Structures are given as structure tokens and as C-alpha cells.
Amino acid sequence: MQLHGTATINELGHLTVGGVDTTELAKAYGTPLMIYDEALIREQCRRFHRVLEKSGLHYHVSYASKAFMCKAIVRIMQEENMGLDVVSIGELFNALSADFNPKNIHLHGNNKTIEELHFALDKGIGCIVIDSFDEISRLNQLAMDMGKTPNCLLRVTPGVEAHTHEFISTGSTDSKFGLNIDNGQAFEGVKAILDASHLNLIGLHFHIGSQIFGTDGTRVAINKVFQFFDVLKNKLDFTAQVLNIGGGFGIRYTKDDLSYPIETALEEIVESLKNAAQHYHLPIPQLWLEPGRSIVGEAGYTLYSIGTIKRIPNVRTYVSIDGGMSDHIRTALYGAKYEVALANRMNDKLEEVVTFAGKCCESGDMIAYDIEVPTPQINDLAVVSCTGAYHYAMASNYNQMLRPAVVLVKDGHHKLAIKRETLEDIIKNQL
Structure with a gap:
């Protein structure tokens, strides 16, 4: 797996992001869990500014909030001198709720x-x-x-x-x-x-x-x-x-x-x-x-727990995780390809080619096909990279699945940006 931004492998062979062990994040917040590398998000913003400041042009860079939006991200964009591109009253309301300057918002x-x-x-x-x-x-x-x-x-x-x-x-x-x-x-x-x-x-x-x-x-x-x-x-x-x-x-x-x-x-x-x-x-x-994608895409990782492993001789091995197309729709929607690793066994020998499947009731609910990993075990942590854009943003309650929690990591610290949904959230608007 490519490691982006602050992602490294520690002495235990665990994936760390922002100086935080992802296995510890799983213990603290549960899975599925979306992890954002705050330092990388900020650096991506600054890369745009550095080049354009040297160009001599008058310029304005707006973050396309459809890629991923929450109040924590909106605050980061304001701190990094970015504008916001919004496409709905919901996105506009979210931005204003985080005290974003309306003069820097484009609808x-x-x-x-x-x-x-x-x-x-x-x-x-x-x-x-x-x-x-x-x-x-x-x-x-x-x-x-x-x-x-x-x-x-x-x-x-x-x-x-x-x-x-x-x-x-x-x-x-x-x-x-x-x-x-x-x-x-x-x-x-x-x-x-x-x-x-x-x-x-x-x-x-x-x-x-x-x-x-x-x-x-x-x-x-x-x-x-x-x-x-x-x-x-x-x-x-x-x-x-x-x-x-x-x-x-x-x-x-x-x-x-x-x-x-x-x-x-x-x-x-x-x-x-x-x-x-x-x-x-x-x-x-x-x-x-x-x-949008270029600001947050590579900064995002999704962490899942492996629940079942189904080996079909001479056909395929399906490794099923505790999320699916309800939080990872792009594989089914676009045929998008991803890299997957075992976050708790990053240094183990790659021994088996498997397909990671979601738990939704759809045959097309797949995360990634034909991925080489260490022989997987139940309760291993599967991590998918580059899920920062159009994952939580396109998440749904299909099959009444709960949207995952979102956490920001930076300099060895982690903070919750979006709470995990609860069963009560599923029915709160129903009469």
C-alpha cells in the first residue's frame, strides 16, 4: 500500500497516521472508522497557494466541499485561506454553522x-x-x-x-x-x-x-x-x-x-x-x-474489522468487513480501484490474494478485488487508503447501516469530527 502524508509503520508493524496507531483508534472509536490526516489536508491547501502566489496572478482557491464536508474541515479551510464551493442549501448551512466567511463562499x-x-x-x-x-x-x-x-x-x-x-x-x-x-x-x-x-x-x-x-x-x-x-x-x-x-x-x-x-x-x-x-x-x-479530491482524497483512510473469510476453492477468497457500499460506494458506482492492507500486520509477508467484500445485501458490494495480503484472520483490521473524498460524502443508510465515525489525527493527537450514528439516528425522522 502507498503511504501518503504522515502515514508510517511503527515498531509493532501497525499503520500509524498523524503519529497515532490505527489499532488504538479502532479501540477508541470502533469500526468502521474514517481517519483524516489533518497535516496532509493543510499541506495540500498550501501547495496550491505556494504556486499561485509565485505566478503574479490574482487568484482564489475554493475547496469543493462536496468531496467531504463537516464543520471541522470547514474550519481548516478558513484557517488555510481557502474559499468554499457549495452546491446545496445543506452545504451552505454547514459552512455558515462553522462561522465561515460568506464572502468566500460560491454557490x-x-x-x-x-x-x-x-x-x-x-x-x-x-x-x-x-x-x-x-x-x-x-x-x-x-x-x-x-x-x-x-x-x-x-x-x-x-x-x-x-x-x-x-x-x-x-x-x-x-x-x-x-x-x-x-x-x-x-x-x-x-x-x-x-x-x-x-x-x-x-x-x-x-x-x-x-x-x-x-x-x-x-x-x-x-x-x-x-x-x-x-x-x-x-x-x-x-x-x-x-x-x-x-x-x-x-x-x-x-x-x-x-x-x-x-x-x-x-x-x-x-x-x-x-x-x-x-x-x-x-x-x-x-x-x-x-x-476537492486533491485536497482531502489521499488524506483519508477507512478502517474496518474483518468478520468472515469465505474461501471458494479455485475461484476466490472473500474477506468480508463490517462496512460496505453504505460508506464505500465508488467501487460499485464507478468501478474504482483501491489499495487495501491489514493495519495491524503491515510488515507481515504477503501470502494470499483476496477480494474484500462489504456486508450490504448486494452482490456488487465490493471494496477491492484481488488484493495481496498476509493470510487474513478474523478481527484483523483492514485499511483502505485514499478514501478522503466521496466516501463519507456519499455515505448512506442503505440496509439501515450506520454511518461511521470520522476522526482527525495530527501530531500524535486524535479528535472526533463526526460521531458514529446510532440506532436512534436511523429512526429519528420516522413517524
Whole structure:
């Protein structure tokens, strides 16, 4: 297993994260347990800032809170000078509950409700990313009624295909997100916002997909948007102050995944932005980014207890753990691959190839296939790496399973960030 951030193996052969033995965390909090390396989260934020501060550009980095959100993470983001990208009234409420500065919050979504828009306007958030013609008229009327004029971006689709799973590729022509540049809808959208009495258009937004290695697609999209900027300048006399390129920076879930340093990607993006501005004789806009997975993904580990081991001769060995697709949906949803080890036996000889299965009543509830581990034993602790993004965030109560506890570790200390759900939590909203 790749070890990220502060993860090490101690003299007992146990996995430690943040200077804390994971077997001790299992004793203290039980399993399943999600563990976050706080130092690594902070370092990932700082990597973005270090490169962009040197670029000479005006920039803003917002954490895409859909990757994983809780009040403890929100506080860390504020301390690390990050903004927040939210996509629902729930995420916005969570952020404000942690006293996050609303001016540094951006609201996304392809179907924002009146309630969400009203709440955002009332709280004075920094920017609303408009996604459709319906939203333009809806938001303008609401802003007029409330005596507000919010800063807005228009989300556009530049027609660029990201080399990623089709469900997480969002910048192509056929997408539920944004207005298309090629068919003229984006132009009409910009015109409609500029004509709106209570909307202040400050720029454009695009996001071509997630879990992307390299910047080829992003650079093509930047050039495509600058072509569009040129049209907007000539036909509407509009000059964008902001270009938000979203996120999508990939992480290494397994040793077979590509490696593309954030620093390299950012340097190439900055160069592309400067070159495009020079080519079209336009001012360089502020560069806004929205990383999520790349901030928290590699910082997360999920710890499970092994309950049953089923060996089918000449077929497969199933090792079943005490969680499943209720807290680990990405394998079933995307066919995502993960690395798994035995946290209490990290130095033991690898002797057997097994498949880790969840306990939900679905044949597709798998954690990872064909993983080489020491011969597993009941009550061993299985640890899955790189579960910091889109795991707790996508967790459910399927099969009435309880969502796990979440703990932050740093400098030999651990603190609870989210309590484990209880049986009472399962029925508390039922009548």
C-alpha cells in the first residue's frame, strides 16, 4: 500500500497516521472508522497557494466541499485561506454553522431552488454560479425583490472531453451542466445576464471533469474560452474579471495510477492563461480554482474489522468487513480501484490474494478485488487508503447501516469530527 502524508509503520508493524496507531483508534472509536490526516489536508491547501502566489496572478482557491464536508474541515479551510464551493442549501448551512466567511463562499448547482437562492442572497455569499436560462430570470427577480445585486459567473461547457469516467466528465457538449459555447447558448446566456437589472456578471466558469491527470484538456478549454472572451468583448463589450476553471486534479488511488504533481499542473495552467490573454489582447482575468479530491482524497483512510473469510476453492477468497457500499460506494458506482492492507500486520509477508467484500445485501458490494495480503484472520483490521473524498460524502443508510465515525489525527493527537450514528439516528425522522 502507498503511504501518503504522515502515514508510517511503527515498531509493532501497525499503520500509524498523524503519529497515532490505527489499532488504538479502532479501540477508541470502533469500526468502521474514517481517519483524516489533518497535516496532509493543510499541506495540500498550501501547495496550491505556494504556486499561485509565485505566478503574479490574482487568484482564489475554493475547496469543493462536496468531496467531504463537516464543520471541522470547514474550519481548516478558513484557517488555510481557502474559499468554499457549495452546491446545496445543506452545504451552505454547514459552512455558515462553522462561522465561515460568506464572502468566500460560491454557490453552484444546475437546479438551485428559490429557497437556496434566497438563503444565499440573504447571507451575502460571494458569488453565484449561474447554470441555466431559467436561473437567470429566477435569480434576477429574487434579487430585485430583496434589493440585492449578487456577483455571478456563468457556467459554460467548452466541448472538451476529459479522459475520465463518463459520469464525472462534465465539460463536453452533452452535459447537464452549463450553457454550450459552440451552439450559441453561452453567448445568449451572457447577454441575458448583462441585460438583467440585478445581476453583476464578473466572469465565466467551466469544469471539464474529475480525476484528471495532465492539463491537455484544461489548456484546450482555456483557449476555447478565450476565443469566446474575444467574441464577448467585440460584440457585447464585456471583459471578464474572472475565469474559474473548476477542479478535477487527480490523485493516486493505486500504484498503477498516473502521477501528475499539482505544482506542474498549476504552472502549465498559469502559462496557458497568460499565453491566451496575450494572444487575444485581453487582460488576464483572476484565476479561480475549485479542488476537492486533491485536497482531502489521499488524506483519508477507512478502517474496518474483518468478520468472515469465505474461501471458494479455485475461484476466490472473500474477506468480508463490517462496512460496505453504505460508506464505500465508488467501487460499485464507478468501478474504482483501491489499495487495501491489514493495519495491524503491515510488515507481515504477503501470502494470499483476496477480494474484500462489504456486508450490504448486494452482490456488487465490493471494496477491492484481488488484493495481496498476509493470510487474513478474523478481527484483523483492514485499511483502505485514499478514501478522503466521496466516501463519507456519499455515505448512506442503505440496509439501515450506520454511518461511521470520522476522526482527525495530527501530531500524535486524535479528535472526533463526526460521531458514529446510532440506532436512534436511523429512526429519528420516522413517524
